[in-house]
Amino acid sequence: MALRALLLKELIQFFRDPLMLILILWLYTIEVVICAYALSFDVKEFPTLLVDHDRSYASRALITAFDNSDAFDLLSVPDGEEAAVVQLQQGRAGLILNIPEGFQGDLEQGKLSTVQVLLDGSNANTAASVQGYVDGVLHQFEQTYYPKIAVYHQARPRAAMRILYNPAESSTPFMVLSMIALAGMMVGVIHPAAAIVREKERATIEQLMVTPISVGELFFAKTLPTMLIGLLSVFISLLIVTWFQVPVRGSVWFFLVVTAVFLLSAIGVGVLVATVSQTLQQALLLAFFGLFPIMFLSGTLAPVEAMPTLLQRLSNLSPLRYYMDATLGVFLKGAGPAELWPHLLVMLVFGVVLFSASLAGFRRLLR
Amino acid sequence: MLLNAEKVGRSFGETRALEDVSFQLDNGQMLAVVGPDGAGKTTLMLMLTAILDPTAGRCTVFGFDSVKQSAEITDRIGYMSQNFSLYDRLTVEENLAFSAGVRGIKGAEYQARRAQLLEMAGLSAFADRYAGKLSGGMRKKLSLCTNLIHQPELLVLDEPGLGVDPLSRRELWQILAEFQRQGTAMVIATSYMDEAENCGHVLMLDQGKIVAEGSPIDLKKQCADKVFELSSAQPGSLYSTLSSDPAVNYLQWLPTRLRFQVDALERLAAATQEQCRLQGELTAVEPTLEDVFVHFTGADQGNQMVPSPAPARLLEIGKPVISTHGLTARFGGFTAVDTVSLNLHAGEIIALVGPNGAGKTTLIRLLCGLLAPAAGELEVAAVDVRRKPQAIRSYVGYMSQSFSLYSDLSAAENMAFFAGAYRLGGKKKAASITAVSRMTGIDGIDQHQRAGSLSGAIRQRLALACAILHEPKVLFLDEPTSGVDPLSRYHFWQLIQLLASRGVAVLVTTHYLSEAAYCDRIGLMDRGRLLACGTLQTLCQEARLAEGTSLEDVFIHYVSRAAAEREQAT
Numbered sequence: 001m002a003l004r005a006l007l008l009k010e011l012i013q014f015f016r017d018p019l020m021l022i023l024i025l026w027l028y029t030i031e032v033v034i035c036a037y038a039l040s041f042d043v044k045e046f047p048t049l050l051v052d053h054d055r056s057y058a059s060r061a062l063i064t065a066f067d068n069s070d071a072f073d074l075l076s077v078p079d080g081e082e083a084a085v086v087q088l089q090q091g092r093a094g095l096i097l098n099i100p101e102g103f104q105g106d107l108e109q110g111k112l113s114t115v116q117v118l119l120d121g122s123n124a125n126t127a128a129s130v131q132g133y134v135d136g137v138l139h140q141f142e143q144t145y146y147p148k149i150a151v152y153h154q155a156r157p158r159a160a161m162r163i164l165y166n167p168a169e170s171s172t173p174f175m176v177l178s179m180i181a182l183a184g185m186m187v188g189v190i191h192p193a194a195a196i197v198r199e200k201e202r203a204t205i206e207q208l209m210v211t212p213i214s215v216g217e218l219f220f221a222k223t224l225p226t227m228l229i230g231l232l233s234v235f236i237s238l239l240i241v242t243w244f245q246v247p248v249r250g251s252v253w254f255f256l257v258v259t260a261v262f263l264l265s266a267i268g269v270g271v272l273v274a275t276v277s278q279t280l281q282q283a284l285l286l287a288f289f290g291l292f293p294i295m296f297l298s299g300t301l302a303p304v305e306a307m308p309t310l311l312q313r314l315s316n317l318s319p320l321r322y323y324m325d326a327t328l329g330v331f332l333k334g335a336g337p338a339e340l341w342p343h344l345l346v347m348l349v350f351g352v353v354l355f356s357a358s359l360a361g362f363r364r365l366l367r
Numbered sequence: 368m369l370l371n372a373e374k375v376g377r378s379f380g381e382t383r384a385l386e387d388v389s390f391q392l393d394n395g396q397m398l399a400v401v402g403p404d405g406a407g408k409t410t411l412m413l414m415l416t417a418i419l420d421p422t423a424g425r426c427t428v429f430g431f432d433s434v435k436q437s438a439e440i441t442d443r444i445g446y447m448s449q450n451f452s453l454y455d456r457l458t459v460e461e462n463l464a465f466s467a468g469v470r471g472i473k474g475a476e477y478q479a480r481r482a483q484l485l486e487m488a489g490l491s492a493f494a495d496r497y498a499g500k501l502s503g504g505m506r507k508k509l510s511l512c513t514n515l516i517h518q519p520e521l522l523v524l525d526e527p528g529l530g531v532d533p534l535s536r537r538e539l540w541q542i543l544a545e546f547q548r549q550g551t552a553m554v555i556a557t558s559y560m561d562e563a564e565n566c567g568h569v570l571m572l573d574q575g576k577i578v579a580e581g582s583p584i585d586l587k588k589q590c591a592d593k594v595f596e597l598s599s600a601q602p603g604s605l606y607s608t609l610s611s612d613p614a615v616n617y618l619q620w621l622p623t624r625l626r627f628q629v630d631a632l633e634r635l636a637a638a639t640q641e642q643c644r645l646q647g648e649l650t651a652v653e654p655t656l657e658d659v660f661v662h663f664t665g666a667d668q669g670n671q672m673v674p675s676p677a678p679a680r681l682l683e684i685g686k687p688v689i690s691t692h693g694l695t696a697r698f699g700g701f702t703a704v705d706t707v708s709l710n711l712h713a714g715e716i717i718a719l720v721g722p723n724g725a726g727k728t729t730l731i732r733l734l735c736g737l738l739a740p741a742a743g744e745l746e747v748a749a750v751d752v753r754r755k756p757q758a759i760r761s762y763v764g765y766m767s768q769s770f771s772l773y774s775d776l777s778a779a780e781n782m783a784f785f786a787g788a789y790r791l792g793g794k795k796k797a798a799s800i801t802a803v804s805r806m807t808g809i810d811g812i813d814q815h816q817r818a819g820s821l822s823g824a825i826r827q828r829l830a831l832a833c834a835i836l837h838e839p840k841v842l843f844l845d846e847p848t849s850g851v852d853p854l855s856r857y858h859f860w861q862l863i864q865l866l867a868s869r870g871v872a873v874l875v876t877t878h879y880l881s882e883a884a885y886c887d888r889i890g891l892m893d894r895g896r897l898l899a900c901g902t903l904q905t906l907c908q909e910a911r912l913a914e915g916t917s918l919e920d921v922f923i924h925y926v927s928r929a930a931a932e933r934e935q936a937t
Contacts, residue, residue: 001790005786006788206737207771208788210765
């Protein structure tokens with residue numbers, strides 16, 4: 001009776017709180033879309049300057065090759081290197097391709113010719129990608145126009161590369177999936193925290209404590225809705241996943257199980273945040289205070305492998321890291337319980353620990 | 368003329384908060400603006416202080432237009448809002464220095480005023496204390512000081528006495544009186560009629576309009592020969608006769624007598640007149656401002672709001688419902704409730720009065736089982752609360768200071784939720800919701816309106832309804848009438864008496880000492896101690912005070928006696 005009344009109340013309140021509804025929808029849709037487009041590591045239309053000292057058939061062909069590539073956007077040709085470097089410094093261009101005099105001559109004699117590439121390295125990630133594209137265009141150019149030299153180059157052993165799971169090497173699937181994982185974390189933490197702190201703020205929590213409602217019932221009523229919302233949101237995220245044409249190779253049902261186990265940890269953190277904060281403002285600040293390290297350590301924004309050893313070890317403590325891995329596994333690699341049970345187990349341990357700790361904290365709050 | 372309001376009005380979207388308000392104020396005058404919650408008092412204050420622009424009419428202060436020359440006005444006035452405008456993490460001194468700095472008061476001038484104000488407010492000894500660590504009354508006084516540091520010509524105060532204990536309220540008014548003598552004009556919004564009584568001029572607001580204005584004496588004259596008291600050996604039958612007579616307004620059941628308003632005695636039905644003459648002693652009494660207010664605002668509402676039969680109060684002298692012995696609560700080293708022993712019987716109403724921080728709320732929390740006592744014994748409905756705090760929950764109803772309702776749920780949803788929380792189900796749930804909403808009169812309102820958009824008085828009754836759905840044996844009410852207008856307060860007390868007549872034991876805290884008249888016994892609390900508990904008569908006798916001494920004076924007597932005893936002990 002009391003539990004039904006509590007759950008009904010939470011449900012009504014959830015649908016009457018436009019801010020929370022918008023926040024959840026925002027995190028699962030617009031935020032994912034923005035991040036997928038904005039945080040792309042793929043290089044497109046990179047602003048490029050060409051300085052042509054050779055003015056030959058070969059140099060024009062090379063310029064055309066760069067122009068044809070989607071990766072580069074050729075800006076107007078400047079007068080000499082100095083002007084080009086100024087533009088690089090101003091940030092209007094990111095790459096200067098300097099074709100020396102005698103470029104065509106060298107090529108025709110079958111000699112190795114050099115072009116100078118000046119690349120803005122301030123953003124290391126972008127620079128590395130651009131470097132790859134430059135190599136690709138140059139290679140293409142050789143093969144098309146100077147197969148003789150190309151043959152010479154091909155004499156070296158080459159790696160027979162096959163990119164698995166994401167053959168287009170697009171960063172979009174990774175970004176979309178990690179943002180969805182992150183949204184799950186945020187909603188899992190913020191929703192129960194807000195639901196509890198609001199009762200504290202309005203002093204209704206005391207009113208609840210004089211009713212025969214038990215601490216267990218109240219805890220359940222404060223956490224179950226978040227679990228349901230988190231699981232329902234999986235279906236919203238499937239829409240987004242389809243929109244970005246990210247493959248769904250594994251089982252959606254298994255992903256629901258993974259999400260449920262992960263949400264135990266997130267909800268636990270949320271309740272703990274609520275037990276120590278007095279106002280919604282405090283709770284949100286505190287939640288973000290905790291969310292950022294968890295997010296950074298999870299490998300969402302930078303690969304865990306690139307972190308210093310200490311942080312790598314710390315990242316083992318971030319439940320989001322395992323959820324991230326599992327999410328990528330289910331969607332891109334079609335992995336299931338057979339492959340992901342260790343992740344599931346670790347998350348379950350974290351979940352049980354955090355959830356029990358939060359129940360204990362909640363009990364102390366109400367006593 | 369210092370202040371001139373010409374047909375001032377203000378709308379918020381569709382809602383008209385204030386309409387067609389005109390009045391004037393001269394140098395050194397004191398004007399009280401009274402009215403219930405939502406009458407538009409705060410809106411008016413905000414317009415006088417040039418914070419809010421009127422949507423109709425105009426307002427000039429010191430001859431400056433409140434819209435176009437707002438900076439000229441704000442420089443010359445002091446404004447104390449309802450909420451504390453202090454910085455908790457600054458000391459008393461720093462708070463004062465800050466407001467002086469903002470107003471450009473420096474050097475010797477500041478030192479002189481600072482000393483004078485702190486002395487007047489009795490805060491000299493606390494200059495280095497954080498504002499956040501002061502008691503509620505001291506904070507109000509400090510807040511007033513920060514608004515007086517630049518010696519404004521006009522002081523605007525929004526509910527200065529709200530939630531402040533009688534003692535601090537008296538001191539607050541002494542400061543105000545002193546500044547008025549020096550020529551400061553004041554506009555004071557208040558729901559305390561005794562505060563309005565101190566002012567030369569009173570403006571009564573209801574639903575955004577002026578319903579009456581004039582000096583307290585003039586206003587009371589308009590109600591002369593309309594207020595009567597009836598003492599009788601059979602108050603019960605007289606009460607039912609009077610309450611069913613349509614000519615009777617504002618019928619109050621006080622422990623020793625009945626009090627009511629009627630336009631003229633001849634208006635009463637012949638049978639009523641006859642019965643009054645036979646069964647009781649009828650006397651015309653001096654009207655109070657509260658009577659005047661009710662006369663102008665409540666006439667049309669009559670007694671319709673609580674369609675209840677007369678409460679027949681019979682005290683059962685049996686086993687007490689609540690019994691405490693040496694009850695003590697501590698927070699760290701601070702003793703919030705100090706060895707309180709108290710018995711409460713079925714059908715009895717006890718009022719706890721005392722300054723902020725006296726331990727009233729903490730005592731109630733102990734009695735509800737919300738807080739574990741550090742020492743002492745506590746039994747509620749024959750259950751040892753220390754051992755089984757959960758077991759008393761279905762016997763206890765609790766209404767906290769803030770009317771703890773879910774503002775995003777409707778009235779009906781709030782009640783349905785609390786009924787469920789008390790494990791009522793099915794027919795029982797529906798029946799108790801119907802009974803309780805009829806009794807509290809909330810069946811007359813739109814049940815689907817969100818609790819957050821209801822007026823203070825209705826929220827108060829809804830909160831009470833939610834607290835009594837499970838028919839508790841004991842009801843704890845923590846300042847249930849704070850900030851509510853006299854008429855609604857009276858109706859609320861009628862409800863409490865009705866509940867008591869059904870055998871519910873009621874413990875209530877209040878800052879309105881006049882409300883103690885509705886109670887069987889009065890408990891005086893200070894610094895965690897229950898100094899005394901009894902009827903006003905026995906309290907007077909025990910302290911060897913003349914009978915008829917006001918409760919305020921009795922209270923102050925007991926507090927100063929306790930202080931003297933403490934001093935002797937150290």
